[in-house]
Amino acid sequence: MGSVAASVALLCLCSLGNPSGTSGAAAAQVSVVEVKKARGDVPDILPEPEPEPEPEPTSPASDFENSYNYVLSRLAGMDQAIHKLNVGHYTLDVKVSQLMDRLSRMDAKVGELEDNIREVYQHSKDNRKEMGRLEGCQKGRRLGYKCYLVYNSQEDYAGASRKCLERGGRMAMPRDRREQEALADYVKTFFRPGNWPVWLGINDLRSEGMYLFDDGTRVSYFQWRKHFLSSQPDGGRRENCVAMSSDDGDWWDHYCDRTMNYVCEFDDRVAL
Numbered sequence: 001m002g003s004v005a006a007s008v009a010l011l012c013l014c015s016l017g018n019p020s021g022t023s024g025a026a027a028a029q030v031s032v033v034e035v036k037k038a039r040g041d042v043p044d045i046l047p048e049p050e051p052e053p054e055p056e057p058t059s060p061a062s063d064f065e066n067s068y069n070y071v072l073s074r075l076a077g078m079d080q081a082i083h084k085l086n087v088g089h090y091t092l093d094v095k096v097s098q099l100m101d102r103l104s105r106m107d108a109k110v111g112e113l114e115d116n117i118r119e120v121y122q123h124s125k126d127n128r129k130e131m132g133r134l135e136g137c138q139k140g141r142r143l144g145y146k147c148y149l150v151y152n153s154q155e156d157y158a159g160a161s162r163k164c165l166e167r168g169g170r171m172a173m174p175r176d177r178r179e180q181e182a183l184a185d186y187v188k189t190f191f192r193p194g195n196w197p198v199w200l201g202i203n204d205l206r207s208e209g210m211y212l213f214d215d216g217t218r219v220s221y222f223q224w225r226k227h228f229l230s231s232q233p234d235g236g237r238r239e240n241c242v243a244m245s246s247d248d249g250d251w252w253d254h255y256c257d258r259t260m261n262y263v264c265e266f267d268d269r270v271a272l
Contacts, residue, residue: 125166128166128167128168129166129168130168132166132168132169132264132266133147133167133168133169133266133267135149136149136167136168136169136264136265140186141182141183142268143178143182143183144268145267145268146179147265147266147267147268148172148183148266149263149264149266150186150187150190150191150261150262150263151163151261151263152261153261153262154259154260154261155199155259155260155262156257157203157241157258158256159259161201161214163262163264164201164262164264167264169264169265169267170201170215170264170265171199171200171201171214171262171263171265172198172201172262172263172264172265173200173201173202173213173214173215173265174200174221174223175213175220175221177221183249183263184223184244184248187244187249187263188246188247188248188249191246194246196246196261197244197245198244198246198261198262199241199242199243199260200243200251201213202214202219202242202251203242204240205240208237211242223244223251224250224251225245225250225251226250232250232251232252232253234253235255238255239253239255240253240255240256241253241254241255242254244263
């Protein structure tokens with residue numbers, strides 16, 4: 001029977017020796033433990049749990065060392081950031097220098113281009129003047145070293161003077177009887193059978209009663225209209241610019257801002 005028979009016999013003896021229920025249960029539990037020990041299921045000594053390690057106390061010296069190491073790490077980080085900023089600043093400075101160099105070269109190119117544009121513009125003005133002069137002498141009336149051309153477009157005195165200059169001429173300035181009669185005949189033929197006044201290059205804008213040609217020289221020959229009803233000039237300080245009637249060639253003074261046709265004169269280089 002072995003160990004099993006011994007265990008049964010022991011249980012029977014325990015139940016006979018302790019008839020109460022509680023004591024029997026306790027004895028049965030002890031017997032079960034002893035049986036397990038006999039079989040080797042329960043170790044004789046159970047291991048006790050290891051105690052948790054207590055935290056080591058900190059000292060002021062270790063706190064200072066930790067703070068010192070933290071400050072050093074922060075300073076190292078700041079040094080790296082400053083180094084990166086210096087590298088970025090140097091790179092930016094190089095790029096700015098390159099950009100300034102490019103801008104300088106571009107400014108030089110722009111200056112050359114502006115010079116070329118001015119030169120082309122001057123050539124264009126010269127060509128326009130030469131074309132105007134050729135047109136004046138081809139389409140207009142030649143008289144000695146001059147050519148006259150009537151422009152059938154309305155301009156005030158200043159506008160007419162500017163248009164003549166742009167075409168390479170100036171407003172008509174008859175300086176003697178011969179030029180006056182030739183110009184009057186040409187204007188009359190141009191507007192026949194109508195009567196349209198045309199601006200001449202004569203005015204007394206600088207001083208009342210002192211008539212000057214448009215180039216600033218003094219007028220010595222006059223062809224004012226003489227009539228008992230309307231003798232010219234009669235505008236006083238209000239009418240300071242001179243126009244010629246196309247029907248008879250007489251001169252009238254007018255308001256300078258009045259618009260009318262005009263006559264330009266050009267130098268005839270062939271005659272010269």
